[in-house]
Amino acid sequence: MDDAAVETRGLTKRFRGGQLAVDHLDLAVPAGAVFGFLGPNGSGKTTTIRMLMGLIEPTSGTAHVLGRRMPRAARTVLPHVGALIEGPAPYGFRTGRDNLLRYDAADPTADPRTRAARVDAALERVGLGAAAGKKAKAYSLGMKQRLGLAAALLRPRRLLVLDEPTNGLDPQGMREIRALIRELAQDGSTVFLSSHLLDEIEQVCTHAAVMARGRLVVQGPVAELAARAQGRIAVTTPDPGDAARVLKEYGVTDLTVAEDRVTGEPPPGDRDPAELTAALVHAGVRVRAFGLERGTLEDAFVALTGEGFDVTG
Amino acid sequence: MSQGDITFAGPPGARAAATLGLLRSELGLTFRRLRTLVLLGVLAAVPVLIGVVVRIETGDGSPAGGPGAAGGGGPAFMAQISNNGLFLVFTALAATLPFFLPLTVGVVAGDAVAGEASAGTLRYLLVAPVGRTRLLLVKYASTLAFCLAATLTVAVSGLVTGALLFPAGELTTISGTTIEYSEGLWRALLIALAVAASLAGFAALGLFVSTLTNSGIAAMAGAVGLLVTVQILNTIPQLDAVHPYLFSYHWLSFADLMREPVLWDNLYANLRLQGFYALLFGSAAWARFAGRDISA
Numbered sequence: 001m002d003d004a005a006v007e008t009r010g011l012t013k014r015f016r017g018g019q020l021a022v023d024h025l026d027l028a029v030p031a032g033a034v035f036g037f038l039g040p041n042g043s044g045k046t047t048t049i050r051m052l053m054g055l056i057e058p059t060s061g062t063a064h065v066l067g068r069r070m071p072r073a074a075r076t077v078l079p080h081v082g083a084l085i086e087g088p089a090p091y092g093f094r095t096g097r098d099n100l101l102r103y104d105a106a107d108p109t110a111d112p113r114t115r116a117a118r119v120d121a122a123l124e125r126v127g128l129g130a131a132a133g134k135k136a137k138a139y140s141l142g143m144k145q146r147l148g149l150a151a152a153l154l155r156p157r158r159l160l161v162l163d164e165p166t167n168g169l170d171p172q173g174m175r176e177i178r179a180l181i182r183e184l185a186q187d188g189s190t191v192f193l194s195s196h197l198l199d200e201i202e203q204v205c206t207h208a209a210v211m212a213r214g215r216l217v218v219q220g221p222v223a224e225l226a227a228r229a230q231g232r233i234a235v236t237t238p239d240p241g242d243a244a245r246v247l248k249e250y251g252v253t254d255l256t257v258a259e260d261r262v263t264g265e266p267p268p269g270d271r272d273p274a275e276l277t278a279a280l281v282h283a284g285v286r287v288r289a290f291g292l293e294r295g296t297l298e299d300a301f302v303a304l305t306g307e308g309f310d311v312t313g
Numbered sequence: 314m315s316q317g318d319i320t321f322a323g324p325p326g327a328r329a330a331a332t333l334g335l336l337r338s339e340l341g342l343t344f345r346r347l348r349t350l351v352l353l354g355v356l357a358a359v360p361v362l363i364g365v366v367v368r369i370e371t372g373d374g375s376p377a378g379g380p381g382a383a384g385g386g387g388p389a390f391m392a393q394i395s396n397n398g399l400f401l402v403f404t405a406l407a408a409t410l411p412f413f414l415p416l417t418v419g420v421v422a423g424d425a426v427a428g429e430a431s432a433g434t435l436r437y438l439l440v441a442p443v444g445r446t447r448l449l450l451v452k453y454a455s456t457l458a459f460c461l462a463a464t465l466t467v468a469v470s471g472l473v474t475g476a477l478l479f480p481a482g483e484l485t486t487i488s489g490t491t492i493e494y495s496e497g498l499w500r501a502l503l504i505a506l507a508v509a510a511s512l513a514g515f516a517a518l519g520l521f522v523s524t525l526t527n528s529g530i531a532a533m534a535g536a537v538g539l540l541v542t543v544q545i546l547n548t549i550p551q552l553d554a555v556h557p558y559l560f561s562y563h564w565l566s567f568a569d570l571m572r573e574p575v576l577w578d579n580l581y582a583n584l585r586l587q588g589f590y591a592l593l594f595g596s597a598a599w600a601r602f603a604g605r606d607i608s609a
Contacts, residue, residue, distance in 0.1 A: 053436075054439070078440055079442065085436055087433070089434050093347065101338065102341075103441055107442065112331070
């Protein structure tokens, strides 16, 4: 338990309507990791986050955050946790700065003497310094998102739980926030990042977990997960028809031909791809390029869940 | 990074200071809001309206409300306004206490928790972590502050309007004795405090309703609906046996502060009743809120 920033055992939530939102979840987030939490809409990610933050009580199972049982230890644990949950929620009729002053005042362990300075620092850090005096209802979605992040950064945190932090941001804003997340991780914070953007997880995260229909499908280091996705063989050739025939003979499956490109699943077993090139050349197929494409997290996801990423279960 | 170093920071007493800071933030949230200012503005207009009407009615020197006024046509003390402006304070409070004042309290109390839930700010307060009991206590304290502010708004508006439109000077109490104007001012303050305290029970009820739903509008409507229901029940003579248990049963006891000597019995009974409601519905609100799943 000592090395886990978040650890759940058999965590289950059944809502009053009988709907099983989270089903025996065993999650382990190593301290210091940037942990990507993936899953289609409705897969139970937000319910899990709410249980971790003590907002809802698990039906059964346990959740430990920073080594303490939640929701029992909320008072001692949560001052060390910054959270952005299901989108930002500012007081629209107060300014951005007033919003942060209020959220900071809500934390009984926050020092009121340094409050104003910490609020200004957090606003600067997310790029809201110039808009701090504007009422939050005049903010764009991206600015509200930044304000929510600023609230999570009011104090140095050991764990940051960020639910879709780049939602509503333009590409430049996304880059800034991702850079900020990397920076926070370098400072030693564990980051628990929920996202539906696979490339975001690949770019930022060291570890990831995939949920589908309330259950954990897989978790582990991102590199390992991506490696589980099989690469595809790709041949670029002016003779695609002949190439496809030869590849099929050698056991390549799921062949697709698109103009001068032929791709397919490599044959089972540890066959050297070089044998395929030899066979192609031997058969008189003119080859411009031959390669083994690396698997992406998206391929892994589709392989693991058997469904497209945005499909709701 | 070891996980054993989570400690509760701060010297003893820091938590109490932090709660005061949160209360200040809560008061700022309530009183710097346009809706609150509009409610107070409307309340302030009531004594002005009464004063102007009485002034027009009595322009010919006859008693307010015509010949029938002494029989109790309008709110209490109405007939004395034209003799002494200070009575406008008492009249305005008597006129607004049955519905108007508690209605504004219902809006503020009903919105207290449910409004934060529907705005989504509740989840961020809870992960701050504000502490559910602490949040509820601060919400109740700020609702009580609103009760006081609303009552004082009516009283001060009545005082100023009364002083501008009508004569000042010695007052005649309900008992028929005469007291100095300064003593009357003192009584007016006591009456305002008694009226504000009268609202404490309903404020707790409103707060409880506010913990039942994630919709601020629904909670406000629920609290105000309860108020209207109770005030209707209060007028049904067949329900005599129930009346002493309704939060508004002793509301008009503040008039006893205008007797000489003051009759304290009903005033104390009112305080006890309000305290009972505050405890009952404060506990109910806590029981509901402390273990509730926050899914908004």
